[in-house]
Amino acid sequence: MFDGLHDIDWASMEHAYGSAEEVPALLWALRSPDAGERSQALDRFHGAVHHQGDVYPSTAASLPFLFELAADGVTPDRAAVVALVVSIGRESLDRGFEDDGTEIEYYPPTGCAQAVAFLRERGAEFAELARDADPDVRLAAIPGLGLFLDDTDRAAAVLRERLAAEQAVAARLRIVEAAAALALRLPAAAEQVMDWLGGLAADPAQGPVTRLAAVVQRVRCAPDEIGEDVVPTAVGLLRESAYAIPVRRIAPAPNRPAAPTPGVAPQIVAAFEDLDRRTRVYAPTTILLRSFHEALGARVPERTAVLAEQLSSPDPGSRLDAVRMSGELMRTWRGDHTRLILLVADQLTTDAQEVAAEAAAILETCHPIAAPAREALATHIEAQRTAHGPHVWATPQALRRRSHQEAVRALARLGDARALPSLLAALDSDADAWRAIQVAGQLPQAANELVPRLCDHLRRIDLSRQRTEMSANAILSALAVLGDLAAVAVVADTLGAAVSMGQHNITQSALKALGAFGPAAAGAQDSIRSLTTATDAHVRPAAVAALWAVGGDLSEAMPLLLGLLDGPITFHIGDAAGLLGEMGPPASIAMPRLRDLLTHDYEWVRVHCAAALWEIGGEAEAPAVLDTLLQAMTRNPATANHVVTCLDRMGSLAAPALPLLREQLALPRRGGRFQSIDHDEELQRVGRTLIARLATPDEFATLVDDHLI
Template structure:
């Protein structure tokens, strides 16, 4: 087959001033709310009745996915995504049934299968080789420009498969991502995927930097693109991006793009001491009036300078802030500082009586990191209550319990209850967070059981 014609480079913003990722989001919303088969509503009701009976629902989905009707298969793929993202269980069989549709002659079905694997990437490792083979086969059949194919359905199918492979941390997605960044056709999709390939930072970072420098932050619509690039650069962690991030920070401040300012500060914080040359700029922003910029600046100042004496007054001030997320972010930095932040202990203890769990839990975690065993009773009380009553805090709670070692033994019954839940986070957590929670909980239970043989 001859190489396909590439799509023309698309503008980074529509004629109406709407970023391409927003346009795509609305297109996806329209696509995913369509029902293609007459039986779909009935089958959705049936799946709702089956709820967490994963084996039975997988058997039903296997029949749906074997239908000769593409619409029925499309709807079944969406139901498969919903099942895997909502309910725990062994989804290997269902994943492989989805994999079988990657090579469907119907490119809409093939793209949907790749979308499902991308959405379920934390559990999609069994699909890795099939995804890589599919991506390579598309490039071999249609040429290295398949990412920018003029035929929309083929383009979407390839991009979805590359995105799914990249989110598995597989560098076999890299050639298509580089082609996307070089051609600037749907580059925003490649930027979202690039963050998952830190081992390829040497090739990705220069291209991401180039995209960042070409943004005109005087235009409000560039905010989403700037945030996405800064997030990717932060995840890749290559100090080669520091200068470009500092430039973006200055432009964002000048044009009062506060969200971009906070994103740039977060990225500089991820670079740590390598961004020390930006300390003065960061220091100035610790007095910023924006609700998000100020705590981001304080966190970055600590990360790049590690000067506890300088940041402690700023953090203590944030602990007294009426905005709850500022208290939480201050507590997270205090936890990083550890024992040298002992001056914060009285205020952290006071925050344990706050009415919001997303203040109490981070403050308890910080109190443990700073005060250690002396604070264990009060900290454990907060963590156990949150684990029992506030499922959304479970990942933060379990991470702190892991640091507490044998002192966390009273949490064993609640940890076992967490693992026994059939639904992911009782509906409050994403698949990503829930898989991480299960991993941490299993590891912690194994470590704690020898210390509490009588606790069941």
């Protein structure tokens, strides 16, 4: 066992956390009789040598020895080892090669090519592992037939043999998936695999789950050949499958440490909890259906029909996975999502609290389009408060607490005051108050009740401690949006404390908040002025912006802004240009420099400077401004929100932008800054307004016919 293991210079190689010299010990530990030692070694291997799917030279060098473990019948936990081998190979194919099979060159080099070459040399052995007496080993090995066995006839024959022999749903799903992987990898196998999948899909003796898998995997092999009957067929098979698979309770999440790591912000803890939830799969058909949705792509109505069926499943785990897929669809693709929003909102009334909590969370993340769910959210919140009392926000029952909090946050993001009682309860009790603070700014009509509580929370933050900026910044942001002048004094005090404690991020946020209060914050003007020469790159422009907002002294602000324009830091230039644009014509002294910056090599600088030129110079600057904006939006679609905002202010002079605007609105995938749902919805709204204003009657009619307006 392990001949040659110590002939390898492991110390000369690395993994995610440094030297790979521990690899031999990890490999030996994988065959230890002690289950705890094996588990710890496997976790370490995944966490360091195969970190987040990465394949290092040390990962590839481990494969011969992992294969020995997999092939040795006395190895404990062989299925886990086989699964590790397959994972390394799959990730190597995904990360190391283009779609046409060309190797991607990385520096420093990865072990992807070495791993794939080795596994293809040993590809025939996956056929034996797929016939192993241990069903878990077979399940783990089946994908290797599609990924690594180059003998297409043998691979196809073994897959047919295994489908006839295997009765477990998970194994049958993997066999059909492996067949598709074989066809996608080796064109010589495509025809026979497609014919086989077509036969399976039409064979009622196979059962609905296998037939559904065949339909989906055939689509995956030929997404350009999706016919009108594919989705209705899949929906019908999905309906049958729901009653062919036993309904099970949702498995509880793995136990986690009761107390978070000391000093870690609750927002970070929650982010990791959310990441853990996203990686969990609750239904055996979920991975298959994800593949189907991926193949359907921009076909939003068809995907909604599939999701509607998923969301009606009697199995709560299937519905939970479907709720998440619904969120992914709405956040990624444009379209009318009203039906899907309402279907997700219907899940708020389910007895499965995990599903209700996830539905509320999805509505919160999709809040720009979640208005149709407003009443369902309000009803859910009121029912919880009636059944469990006014302090249900802080209930010790974790799933109920999450369900309530996410629903309250979603309703608050819709600007609905019915979220207020729970937000006030959170702020008064200090139970998960940070979740309430994040949405408090969405209820300006309740500023008189929210602002005193937010100020109290801000006063109680100890700025001498590290990792307080997330909490302080969120409060300062909320106070800035709410705009209640009663908060000016506490914000000014926070600025002074943040400066004295060297908390630059909080200093920046306090400056932005004071700027939002305008002249009412004049009492803090000296403190603000002293920070206009700060060495911190983010504090300095924030101080200049606040000084102008509070004092309005052009003669004082202009030299500072020109200094930022002349500097090398690109976001300084953008910030300064934005402020000069707000000043308008009185900032004309900056126009020569702004014109020069239209040739800057960074498109974001060009966009900000072009927008400022329009605000300052008006119609005379229109040709250069328009040319700069359209070029930037073409080359970097992330600038689209800024571009269309300026175009909207240009009025009829923006008419040459019509073709680009039509092209932008015709895109099926969300765009704009970060391709986020909020930026994209705003981009579409402004774009449609612009087109309606600028298009001729004939052009407008055509756009209506094409559903672009």
